[in-house]
Amino acid sequence: MDKTPHTEPRQSWTFSQEVNSEIRRAAATGIYDIRGGGAKRRVPHFDDLLFLGASMSRYPLEGYREKCDTSVTLGTRFAKKPIELKIPITIAGMSFGALSGHAKEALGRGASLAGTSTTTGDGGMTEEERGHSEKLVYQYLPSRYGMNPDDLRRADAIEIVVGQGAKPGGGGMLLGQKITERVAGMRDLPVGIDQRSACRHPDWTGPDDLEIKILELREITNWEKPIYIKVGGARPYYDTALAVKAGADVVVLDGMQGGTAATQDVFIENVGQPTLACIRPAVQALQDLGLHREVQLVVSGGIRTGADVAKALALGADAVAIGTAALVALGDNDPKWEAEYNALGTTAGAYDDWHEGRDPAGITTQDPELMKRLDPVAAGRRLRNYLNVMTLECQTIARACGHNHVHNLEPEDLCALTMEAAAMAQVPLAGTSWWPGKGGF
Amino acid sequence: MTVLDMSQVALRELNSTLQAAAKDRKNEAFDITNPRGSHAVAVGLDGPLDVTIKGSTGYYCAGMNKEATVTVEGSTGPGVAENMMSGVVTIEGDASQYAGATGRGGLLNIKGNASSRCGISMKGIDIVVHGNIGHMSAFMAQRGNLVVLGDAGDALGDSLYEARLFVRGKVKSLGADCIEKEMRPEHLTFLKDILEKTGADAKPEEFKRYGSARKLYNFNIDHADEY
Numbered sequence: 001m002d003k004t005p006h007t008e009p010r011q012s013w014t015f016s017q018e019v020n021s022e023i024r025r026a027a028a029t030g031i032y033d034i035r036g037g038g039a040k041r042r043v044p045h046f047d048d049l050l051f052l053g054a055s056m057s058r059y060p061l062e063g064y065r066e067k068c069d070t071s072v073t074l075g076t077r078f079a080k081k082p083i084e085l086k087i088p089i090t091i092a093g094m095s096f097g098a099l100s101g102h103a104k105e106a107l108g109r110g111a112s113l114a115g116t117s118t119t120t121g122d123g124g125m126t127e128e129e130r131g132h133s134e135k136l137v138y139q140y141l142p143s144r145y146g147m148n149p150d151d152l153r154r155a156d157a158i159e160i161v162v163g164q165g166a167k168p169g170g171g172g173m174l175l176g177q178k179i180t181e182r183v184a185g186m187r188d189l190p191v192g193i194d195q196r197s198a199c200r201h202p203d204w205t206g207p208d209d210l211e212i213k214i215l216e217l218r219e220i221t222n223w224e225k226p227i228y229i230k231v232g233g234a235r236p237y238y239d240t241a242l243a244v245k246a247g248a249d250v251v252v253l254d255g256m257q258g259g260t261a262a263t264q265d266v267f268i269e270n271v272g273q274p275t276l277a278c279i280r281p282a283v284q285a286l287q288d289l290g291l292h293r294e295v296q297l298v299v300s301g302g303i304r305t306g307a308d309v310a311k312a313l314a315l316g317a318d319a320v321a322i323g324t325a326a327l328v329a330l331g332d333n334d335p336k337w338e339a340e341y342n343a344l345g346t347t348a349g350a351y352d353d354w355h356e357g358r359d360p361a362g363i364t365t366q367d368p369e370l371m372k373r374l375d376p377v378a379a380g381r382r383l384r385n386y387l388n389v390m391t392l393e394c395q396t397i398a399r400a401c402g403h404n405h406v407h408n409l410e411p412e413d414l415c416a417l418t419m420e421a422a423a424m425a426q427v428p429l430a431g432t433s434w435w436p437g438k439g440g441f
Numbered sequence: 442m443t444v445l446d447m448s449q450v451a452l453r454e455l456n457s458t459l460q461a462a463a464k465d466r467k468n469e470a471f472d473i474t475n476p477r478g479s480h481a482v483a484v485g486l487d488g489p490l491d492v493t494i495k496g497s498t499g500y501y502c503a504g505m506n507k508e509a510t511v512t513v514e515g516s517t518g519p520g521v522a523e524n525m526m527s528g529v530v531t532i533e534g535d536a537s538q539y540a541g542a543t544g545r546g547g548l549l550n551i552k553g554n555a556s557s558r559c560g561i562s563m564k565g566i567d568i569v570v571h572g573n574i575g576h577m578s579a580f581m582a583q584r585g586n587l588v589v590l591g592d593a594g595d596a597l598g599d600s601l602y603e604a605r606l607f608v609r610g611k612v613k614s615l616g617a618d619c620i621e622k623e624m625r626p627e628h629l630t631f632l633k634d635i636l637e638k639t640g641a642d643a644k645p646e647e648f649k650r651y652g653s654a655r656k657l658y659n660f661n662i663d664h665a666d667e668y
Binding site: 029030031143144147148149150152173175176187188189190192193194196198202203204209212213215216219220221222223 | 452481484499505507520542543545564584602665
């Protein structure tokens with residue numbers, strides 16, 4: 001027996017098992033990985049911030065007794081009919097096609113019960129979501145799939161999608177296996193072919209054109225609907241400033257943790273900035289223009305809890321939007337389907353092949369049998385519960401910081417646990433009055 | 442005949458008047474004078490109406506038109522008749538970029554030339570251009586027909602889906618996945634009808650047809666060079 005000491009097997013940090021498996025997968029298939037979901041890598045996030053509850057220098061409000069308002073009005077700049085919501089949490093745009101009709105209905109039911117809005121997506125407006133959404137934002141997308149002036153008029157607001165957090169600058173790909181007759185019909189394409197969502201609008205090329213495009217949309221809808229502009233979190237200061245210049249009533253800012261139905265993994269993980277890093281520059285742009293709070297800011301990308309909501313608001317947002325979290329609330333990646341997730345080569349919590357149309361939870365699919373698994377009434381109630389819990393969490397933090405409206409949360413209510421988070425959020429490192437960059441260096 | 446003078450009437454009032462008249466479905470006639478290159482003129486008309494614009498317009502003239510007949514006695518800026526649903530839009534002069542972009546139905550009849558990206562992402566509209574069209578026209582076009590009596594610029598029909606392209610003149614180059622296709626009897630019949638309808642001075646037999654090779658319809662790594 002060889003008694004020579006041997007070095008223990010050592011895995012490479014650079015060539016980890018995960019990296020090696022992706023190399024092998026790429027070598028076998030010849031195509032990059034396309035998946036749904038959002039960024040999975042660890043990036044500085046709201047978890048790296050803490051609230052400074054009141055003690056002596058601030059005076060808290062009594063929980064469950066003293067009023068803490070959560071209402072928000074979006075679109076007060078130009079629109080004749082701004083959107084009034086009971087809570088500062090909205091449902092982000094997700095397409096019919098990526099999602100089943102039942103899932104769309106459930107989102108509408110849940111959001112309406114909680115007093116907030118839902119948003120359409122690539123693929124157009126379905127009766128399920130218009131019928132069950134008290135307030136519906138109609139996305140005007142580069143692909144213009146399902147675009148229809150009648151639906152434009154039936155919407156409560158119009159969201160011009162310029163970019164998405166998971167893929168700023170990128171388009172999408174809905175693979176042929178999800179393209180049923182209904183999905184294909186709404187998109188004016190044949191059944192079963194891959195459907196590319198364009199990365200840019202076909203008929204305008206910059207903010208000056210966009211300003212005129214917005215004029216057209218307002219003329220068609222009698223200047224009633226608030227116009228949102230959604231940008232991916234890449235250059236938040238300039239994108240926000242240009243969106244405002246183009247005439248936005250509301251800017252929707254989607255950080256890199258934002259979800260997607262079907263995009264290249266390399267894009268999701270490597271393009272864009274963390275949501276945390278995007279908020280302060282966007283708010284700064286609004287403040288520099290003298291329009292903070294007059295043009296509302298909706299932040300999305302990785303919002304999960306009432307604490308995340310409160311932190312986004314404290315940094316200057318007027319509301320947040322949730323996508324992935326809403327799908328989880330409906331029942332996506334539920335452990336009760338574990339055996340079926342295993343059969344697909346994954347596990348509950350990690351399933352992200354939404355583009356393949358085989359979602360065991362019946363949410364990101366067009367398979368009629370799988371779709372039946374989602375009860376839109378029950379799922380809508382789950383979403384309502386989740387939205388209510390987030391709101392209560394946000395309120396309880398706001399009260400502890402002494403505020404009678406969640407919009408009164410401010411950066412001074414926060415400190416950061418890490419240097420990175422302190423620099424990105426421009427709030428002091430815990431235990432100090434300093435953040436990197438403060439004072440000009 | 443009602444005359445709306447844009448030197449006297451604001452854009453909002455003009456469009457409100459036209460939109461209300463379209464909704465009434467009385468098929469009224471309007472003349473728009475002094476458009477002076479204004480943007481978003483006669484947009485969102487949702488019903489039968491006969492509108493004549495006496496002069497040139499800016500961006501998005503007759504955008505999202507439904508059922509109405511809009512005639513521009515001049516030239517138009519970018520995005521004329523964008524996302525048109527039905528009806529007829531006629532341009533007596535030239536059209537700028539993105540004419541008929543994402544159009545879903547109806548007829549866009551351009552008597553002059555059209556610039557780049559004519560019919561981009563078209564989804565069911567018929568577009569007839571009596572002159573030439575610029576580069577990247579019919580990019581990602583999904584459904585409908587683009588008929589060009591003159592020449593086409595570079596990369597015609599790049600990433601084309603099921604739209605049909607008919608060109609009488611020269612095509613500078615075809616885009617990815619766009620190929621020349623056989624002209625069958627049904628195509629000649631279609632051309633005969635639409636040429637007559639638009640008053641175009643051409644014969645169906647003079648055209649070549651282009652369409653999708655459908656090689657890029659489902660991703661295949663062997664076609665990566667096309668991207």
